[in-house]
Amino acid sequence: MTRSATLRAAVIGTGAIAQHRHLPALRAQPRVEVVAAVDVDPDRLAAFQAAHRVERGYRSVPEMLAAEQPDLVHVCTPPFAHVEPVVQALRAGAWVLVEKPACLSLAEHDRITEAERDGGPYASVVCQHRFGSAGRHAAQLLAEGHLGRPLVADCRTTWYRDHSYYEVPWRGRWHTEGGGPTMGHGIHQMDLLLALLGDWAEIQAMAARLDRDVDTEDVSMAIVRFAGGALASIVNSVLSPREESYLRIDCTDATLELTHLYGYGNADWRYTAAPHVSDPARIRSWSTPPGQVRSSHAAQLDLLLEAVDAGTRPPASGETARQTLELITGLYRSAFTGTTVRREQLTPDDPFYHHLHGGTPGWAPTGSGRGATA
Known part of the structure; x- marks a missing residue:
């Protein structure tokens, strides 16, 4: 065309x-x-x-x-x-x-x-x-090694959705929404984390239904090892009155941070040089993405x-989009089974390939509280 x-x-x-x-x-x-x-x-x-x-x-x-x-x-x-x-x-x-x-x-x-x-x-x-100018700039910096080697990451989606939010019939139900904040809210930050760090290798996770009247979880936490060796912690919550979307990646030469809520601009990203990095031009180049494009549809x-x-x-199509859904599937599989999940386990003969709850929709995530069952 x-x-x-x-x-x-x-x-x-x-x-x-x-x-x-x-x-x-x-x-x-x-x-x-x-x-x-x-x-x-x-x-x-x-x-x-x-x-x-x-x-x-x-x-x-x-x-x-x-x-x-x-x-x-x-x-x-x-x-x-x-x-x-x-x-x-x-x-x-x-x-x-x-x-x-x-x-x-x-x-x-x-x-x-x-x-x-x-x-x-x-x-x-x-x-x-993935597509704000600062996010694309950060991905390029990491891919080309300008920040050094990624080592440690922190990915948090701590939002607040009250009880009335879940009065919409399809929300918070496995068969209609697919999952809780892991699937419906944290997916944004986790997808950005993958855009910056690449393929994940294994995940250990827990999930709980602590307060909201839902079938799914209302909070999840995970530790992820990436194919490149970096370790990341992930938190997804709809129970957090002070809402924040936060991403941090510590590399050998710098720390990259993003703090926002539902979308970011260039000014929401911060770079902190490691003590051994003193070149002003190099440091300045980190914080100067080409153009000013907010993350947006x-x-x-x-x-x-x-x-x-x-x-x-x-x-964000094909294997790229599948990668994010694989991470979410691995998180739920780990939370359901209490095991470490490797990416290659998520094959068509695995029940979690077909349903994010593994085919057992009556299961309650680990933890106790409003709506939880044993």
Whole structure:
């Protein structure tokens, strides 16, 4: 597809994430025309169309795909309703940007990959923290060895979601959300950690349901060994009144830190030189990313459209997106079984490949408290 061609886009699911994140990103692209929206709720669909000047609305994904033949589809439904529209859109020839988590298991992820075709269309998963200018700069610094060798990392998503948040029926349920804060909240920071440190090798984890009335965990903690040797601690929580998203990587020559909440800019990153590093120009280069691009859906969409033009696999798709889901699967498997989990164990003959709770949805994470069972 040539760069000048107008892309016809459709939005599937017209809730808050579509209105506040996906649609603004689409509207910011002069070569993208939003031609249709899909939602099973006719009132919500009508309100979305009226508010955002989307002319055509549909109750059915297949109907929309047949009538509109879009080039690009944004899937913004709840997690349990992602896979079918993604697969349907890919088979209809549309490229896809799907909200995280893309699916509820590695088995479902592999279904998506099987529906892709060489040269496109492909499905990209929303992993917006990879694509801010400062995040991409940090990844380059680490990959090229400018900070020395990564040794120790700390990755924390300590957010607060009150009891009313879980009154939405699909939240906090294995069969509809796929997991608790590990899957639905910490996935952002863990994905960024993987973007910076690369493949993980093994994980030891615990999870607990301490206070919220959910089926899943409301807190998890893990220790991860990366293929390069670095060790990382991970905390995911929805029980933390002082909310923070925090990432720290200690290397032989510097410490890298990021503190933010739901998105970062360049100023949210800090670099501290090791005592033996004294070159001012080198230190200054760490903190000067090219450009000022906040982590956002818009930043990721820019790169997806470049891939559409080139007919190449977009960022945060295929094996890259699978890597993050593998880490989450390994965390849950370790928490369920009380064992260290290695990445190569997560094969189709493992029950956790098919369900993040390992096929035992009545299990309660380790710990006690509101809603917990033995």
